Amino acid sequence: MVRSLWSAATGMNAQQTNVDTIANNLANVNTTGFKAQGAQFKSLLYQNLNTVTTTANGDPKPTTSQVGLGVRTAALTQYFSQGSLLDNPSTSAVAISGDGFFSYNDADGRQVFTRNGDFIWAIGDPDGESLVLTTSDGNPVLNTEGEEIRLENGEVSNKITIGIDGTIYYPDEDGVPQEVGHRIGLWQFQNPGGLERLGSTSWAVSAASGPAMNEAENEDLTSSILRQGYLEGSNVNVATEMVNLIVAQRAYEMNSTAITTTDSMMQTANQLKR
Structure with missing residues (x-):
């Protein structure tokens, strides 16, 4: 007993x-x-x-x-599983439809992945002439080359548009959107369930997850779609x-x-x- x-x-x-x-x-x-x-x-x-x-x-x-x-x-x-896409008034808000992850470098320089697209165009220098796309915590979001997304031509944040493939556009003198040379990076994993959870919405690579695969460099991956003006809600x-x-x-x-x-x-x- x-x-x-x-x-x-x-x-x-x-x-x-x-x-x-x-x-x-x-x-x-x-x-x-x-x-x-x-x-x-x-x-x-x-x-x-x-x-x-x-x-x-x-x-x-x-x-x-x-x-x-x-x-x-x-x-x-x-x-x-995919969460619901919720309308958001911010022009820097981006939601992922697909299996991709955004990426940024944390304070220790480690590459971190997230599905939280609640981004902000932050002032990138004391003179206020450049903009940097960051997370709500101030960490620079990475582009497809693994570098921060910085605009240095005096762009206005509410005129910036983001395409479904992550390409960033800014209107010219005629109001026609033109590419600015940056594309938001998206990564996928063989086993996302094996990612190391760092917080409620951030993960790091582990041996169980496999290496991060860049969607822009891997043609075998099904590309994710980005929706500007939306945020992905919780899948709870x-x-x-x-x-x-x-x-x-x-x-x-x-x-x-x-x-x-x-x-x-x-x-x-x-x-x-x-």
Whole structure:
């Protein structure tokens, strides 16, 4: 009966992780570019109750005598399904339709990837004559060459347009959009689920994800489409998460009941001598 105490305790710990994951998903339901996670579980080792593999007559037994020792969290799976495209009044807001990721360099110089296209045209020098496309945290967004996107001809930010392939345009004297020599970079991965999560909407390359593949240099990739004036919303499904939360709560309660039942049985056994 002590075995059941530990098995139920592992179940409660696992369901607590499940509830934590669901709560984080619900908390980020309005976070731009957020990708939901799901807890995956696996059973612990099984204990042999009877190691004899034959009957008294020497015939093989059709079944084994093993009992499980509980459960543990195996992984937190990341789901990179497409989020809804939400209208945004900012001309520097860009949403990705497809499998691509934006990229920028963080404060440590590491290349980071994101689906959050809530960008800003920031002043790039003290004289205010250049503009740099940055994230909301001030990190310069990279172009297809892996360099920052800087405009140095006195452009006005609200006149800049972005094509569906990421090409940046600015109108000439006749108001006709002309290329300025920059294209927003997009990268894909063989296994995006293996990316190392750095924050709610940022990831880094890992051995499990494989190297970043530049869409502009790899013709085998299906190119993503960019939508100016839109942002990709979270892919969290509130109804699904609420159902999962109820299931996790019930599983937690059942494991708690198993502990209470085992404790009651042990008390009964201890009272037999009286």
